Amino acid sequence: MAEPTVPVLVVIPTYEERDNLEPVLSRLHAAVPTAHVLVVDDASPDGTGELADKLAAEDPRIRVLHREGKAGLGAAYLAGFGVALQGEYQVVVEMDADGSHAPEDLPALLAALDDADVVLGSRYVAGGAVSNWPAHREWLSRGGNLYSRLALGVSLQDITGGYRVFRRQVLEELDLDEVSSQGYCFQVDMAWRAMQAGFRVREVPITFTERERGVSKMSGAIVAEAFWRVTCWGANRLLHRSPGRDDAVSDGAVRA
Template identity: 55%
Template sequence: MPGDETAHDDRTSALGRVVVVIPTYDEAANIAWIVGRLRRARPEVDVLVVDDHSPDGTGEIADGLAVEDAQVHVLHRAGKGGLGAAYLAGFSWALAAGYDVIGEMDADGSHQPEQLGRLLDALRDADLVIGSRWVPGGSVVNWPRRREALSRGGNLYVRLLLGIDVRDATAGFRVFRRQALEKIDLASVRSTGYVFQTDLVTRCLRHGLTVREVPIEFIERVRGESKMSGQVAVESLRRITQWGVRERVEQLRGRRHGAAAAPGDVAARR
């Protein structure tokens, strides 16, 4: 209904300027489709495509979209440097351009632009909002049981190891307030792969920021090839293990010397 769209626009305008960063590598079959859906669902929101020199021509397609729509922007990178590196480049661009809210989502349609409003509404009293598969009301579509078990188990492992109360710390459908990204010091982030998502949510909690999760329906891609594999997942868990053990040792050392509990001991607020 037109009235509903106006209400959405009013709520978003209260947050300031919003941009959603979409990293791409070989997403020629999806990029125009997903950008079109996002622009129709949230016409007040800008889009930044960050392309890692896709050999299938994704970057050129994105350039064409930008020519046709002034709210679509494209950032070209020299080569495939990892998901985290692409997001860091996009976040830096968005902060320099003066955006107040910076979002992130996949290019393959697994994150539904029509559900972005849920995240933006929740950001009114949060610093970071995560579109979560594993909170009540969240779901996945077309996933084999093995992959669901891997994701659920991986997130449980993250919660136990890092001591954070986030059900879907590996999720990639998010919105940040610019102040949150500025506070966690993006220049010091070294994560480049899928562990990047866990890194950023943990940094937010360590700095005492408010993290909320809202339920989404995650749909497995129907076009193109997934960049996630068992090997990638295992490598991410290995990196999280190394990182988590180091964090715990540092916390124990601090407490042994009478230091206050680390900000990470504060549970995420939903």
């Protein structure tokens, strides 16, 4: 698959991912050699930030943003988006540091921008899959996606997924200062805002693989935040009768 012709920045938030970071970056640059990476580290006590600094000193494609403490996934991505918009990057990628998002899938996500403004790596469209995930985690994920579809009136099959690609224009036009969601609710928030703004959102299949090293950051508080915020957004949508445009595209077909 052809290399991207515009500058790409992959934003990778980290908190205690020392054992995973280097293998992920190695695979990423094997898959997309021209991609730049911004590691956003939340003062990881295990030395992830120090390792990121070492890797950045050895590779000009890697940069590190150090934050003062653990402030959540959404805040980390927003900080990364800010850095991207200060530079020349035309495409910004969200990717987890734990290896669950296969860097080998990134070329397909980038290619899908030919007819989309936001591309979601989807576990739940035809061709997508999950591997080595506990059953309760998969059902929680599927349930969260189903609830989000019903509450928001969208057809996206994996609106909670965190492997995604944005055109620069999307991040420039959305009011990122209004985004306060954390956890996987941040992913719902960003996709929902993009669709409301009329951007083309497309899903392409990925294989999500449960981490082999380290501990998941999922918690009851993250689930509760997502349920509460999606419920509020859905209620507001019904009250104002303005669901916005559903321009989601999956498997090449416009989902009306």
